Amino acid sequence: MLHKKIKLNDTAFVEMYIxxxxxxxxxxxxxxxxxxxxxxxxxxxxIKEGEAVAMQFLAKGYACFVLRYSTFIxxxxxxxxxxxxxxxxxxxxxxxxxxxxxxxxxHENAEEWAIDKESIFTIGFSAGAxxxxxxxxxxxxxxxxxxxxxxxxxxxxxxxxCILCYPMLNAKIDTLSNLDLSxxxxxxxxxxxxxxxxxxxxxIEALNxxxxxxxxxxxxxxxxxxxxxxxxxxxxxxxxxxLQEIGQPCxxxxxxxxxxxxxxxxxxxxxxxxxxxxxxxxxxxxxFNWMGEF
Numbered sequence: 460m461l462h463k464k465i466k467l468n469d470t471a472f473v474e475m476y477i478x479x480x481x482x483x484x485x486x487x488x489x490x491x492x493x494x495x496x497x498x499x500x501x502x503x504x505x506i507k508e509g510e511a512v513a514m515q516f517l518a519k520g521y522a523c524f525v526l527r528y529s530t531f532i533x534x535x536x537x538x539x540x541x542x543x544x545x546x547x548x549x550x551x552x553x554x555x556x557x558x559x560x561x562x563x564x565x566h567e568n569a570e571e572w573a574i575d576k577e578s579i580f581t582i583g584f585s586a587g588a589x590x591x592x593x594x595x596x597x598x599x600x601x602x603x604x605x606x607x608x609x610x611x612x613x614x615x616x617x618x619x620x621c622i623l624c625y626p627m628l629n630a631k632i633d634t635l636s637n638l639d640l641s642x643x644x645x646x647x648x649x650x651x652x653x654x655x656x657x658x659x660x661x662x663i664e665a666l667n668x669x670x671x672x673x674x675x676x677x678x679x680x681x682x683x684x685x686x687x688x689x690x691x692x693x694x695x696x697x698x699x700x701x702l703q704e705i706g707q708p709c710x711x712x713x714x715x716x717x718x719x720x721x722x723x724x725x726x727x728x729x730x731x732x733x734x735x736x737x738x739x740x741x742x743x744x745x746x747f748n749w750m751g752e753f
Contacts, residue, residue: 682711
């Protein structure tokens with residue numbers, strides 16, 4: 460297996476896990492791939508939504524690329540005691556551009572890494588799902604493409620499919636009334652996303668993924684839980700309805716139980732008993748089935 464980190468800039472990198480191409484003596488194959496974007500509210504990068512997820516997909520024969528994109532807060536711990544240092548690379552939409560760069564790198568090295576360029580998926584958790592959704596819907600958006608340091612070839616920035624896990628789909632931070640967020644934390648998220656502590660309605664709507672739907676987009680696999688108080692399953696259901704309205708197929712699973720941020724829900728990466736949820740863990744066989752149908 461090939462395992463290494465690729466630096467994108469001073470505050471972002473990609474960690475790759477690629478199986479050997481030789482699967483038997485004299486027999487080689489190319490691997491489908493998945494680019495994984497952890498959550499963390501654009502402020503930090505969730506640990507259990509990176510390697511823990513990659514291990515699941517690696518075991519099913521996927522080359523995995525965990526994107527540790529530029530987060531707004533440099534030091535994870537400082538976000539909770541309000542002594543944080545702001546990362547100048549961490550303003551939106553740098554995260555989308557870094558995802559685009561990652562997809563470009565995978566395509567550019569596909570032959571060397573034995574990657575099937577026609578089978579590259581993206582997966583995002585919470586805020587990471589916002590990033591991959593925006594990229595999937597705006598993969599050919601000139602306003603983003605002109606900010607890149609390379610010229611994309613054909614449709615290389617359009618994933619084959621996108622997997623959204625308890626997604627953040629808009630920037631309505633004030634709706635998170637059930638969370639005990641400090642004013643500092645709310646201000647930080649707004650600064651990151653809008654460069655303003657008091658964004659207006661137009662700025663907020665600019666980050667609503669529903670405003671970017673069109674016909675030439677990847678297919679989606681989406682799951683959420685009704686108990687999630689961090690991101691809103693009603694927003695997810697609304698997106699699914701909009702996808703249906705434009706004739707875009709998707710697969711959607713709304714689980715009854717399960718808090719936000721459970722990732723794979725398995726015991727191997729559980730820091731406490733409540734992190735284990737076997738029902739939530741069913742999204743993995745469901746998504747592998749969906750990926751195999753393409």
